[in-house]
Amino acid sequence: MEYLYETHLHTNKASLCGRSDGVEHVRYYHSLGFTGIFISDHFFGGNCSVPRNLPWQERIRLYCRGFEEAREEGAKCGLDVFFAWEETFKGDDYLIYGLSPEWLCAHPEMEHWSYREQFEAVHAAGGCVVQAHPFRCRDYIRMITLTKDFVDAVEVANAGNRAIEDAAALRYADEFGLYKTCGSDNHLSYPGKYEEGLIYGMALPRRVSSAGDFARLILNREPVRLCVPEERFSLTGDASEIPLVSYWTDGGNGRIPTGRSWTE
Ligand SMILES: [Zn+2]
Numbered sequence: 001m002e003y004l005y006e007t008h009l010h011t012n013k014a015s016l017c018g019r020s021d022g023v024e025h026v027r028y029y030h031s032l033g034f035t036g037i038f039i040s041d042h043f044f045g046g047n048c049s050v051p052r053n054l055p056w057q058e059r060i061r062l063y064c065r066g067f068e069e070a071r072e073e074g075a076k077c078g079l080d081v082f083f084a085w086e087e088t089f090k091g092d093d094y095l096i097y098g099l100s101p102e103w104l105c106a107h108p109e110m111e112h113w114s115y116r117e118q119f120e121a122v123h124a125a126g127g128c129v130v131q132a133h134p135f136r137c138r139d140y141i142r143m144i145t146l147t148k149d150f151v152d153a154v155e156v157a158n159a160g161n162r163a164i165e166d167a168a169a170l171r172y173a174d175e176f177g178l179y180k181t182c183g184s185d186n187h188l189s190y191p192g193k194y195e196e197g198l199i200y201g202m203a204l205p206r207r208v209s210s211a212g213d214f215a216r217l218i219l220n221r222e223p224v225r226l227c228v229p230e231e232r233f234s235l236t237g238d239a240s241e242i243p244l245v246s247y248w249t250d251g252g253n254g255r256i257p258t259g260r261s262w263t264e
C-alpha cells in the first residue's frame with residue numbers, strides 16, 4: 001500500500017502568485033485520492049503577500065491563513081494537511097518541512113539566516129531542508145546556487161520546470177547521493193490538471209502522522225516512489241538550455257563556480 005502526498009503547494013492567501021485558496025486545493029487533492037498535502041507558501045524572502053511593516057507575530061498569522069483554511073477543510077473531508085514553507089535566498093528556493101507556525105513565531109531572526117544557519121536551526125528543531133527546483137532558469141534568477149552541504153534533499157521533479165531542468169537536478173542528486181523529492185509547485189487546482197500531467201506526487205510507504213514525521217522520513221532516507229511523467233528525466237537538448245552558471249555555496253555569502261555542465 002502506498003500513500004500519495006503533494007509536497008509543494010501555494011495558496012492565494014500568502015503567495016502573491018497563488019490562485020487557488022486552501023479549500024479549493026484540498027477538495028481537488030481529495031478528489032484525486034491523495035492522502036495528504038503540504039501547504040508551502042512563499043515565505044518573506046520570496047513572492048509573499050504579507051506586509052513587511054507589521055509585528056513578526058502578525059506577519060506569521062497572516063502568512064498561515066492559507067494553511068489554516070486548508071487544514072479546516074481537510075479535517076472535514078479527511079485529507080491530511082501539513083504546514084511547510086518555501087524560503088527564497090538569491091533566486092534559489094528552499095522547502096522546509098517538519099516545523100510549525102508556533103516555531104516560526106519564536107524565530108524572527110530566521111529572516112536573516114545564511115544557508116548554514118537555516119540548515120543548523122531547522123535540524124536542531126527536528127525539521128529538514130529541501131532545495132526546490134535547483135536548476136530552474138527564469139528571468140528573475142541570475143545564477144544557479146547549489147547547496148548540497150546545507151540541505152537534506154533535492155526536489156528533482158517540479159511540474160513548473162522544463163524537463164531539462166529536472167534532468168539536471170536528477171543528475172546532481174544522483175552524483176552527490178542526495179535524497180530526492182518531487183512536487184507540483186501548484187498555484188491553481190482545477191479539474192483535469194492531473195490528467196494534463198501537471199500534478200506530481202510522492203508515494204510514501206506509510207501514512208505520515210505529522211509534518212515532523214515527514215521530515216523524519218526524509219532524514220532517515222526512507223525509500224519512496226516519485227510519481228512523475230517518465231519523460232521528465234530525459235536529457236534532451238544541449239547544455240545551452242541551461243544558460244545560467246552554477247555555483248557552490250560556502251554556507252554564507254561566498255560562492256565558487258562549479259565550472260561544469262549538468263546536462264552533458
Ligand atoms: Zn509562486
Ligand SMILES: [Zn+2]
Binds near residue numbers: 008086185
Ligand atoms: Zn514553490
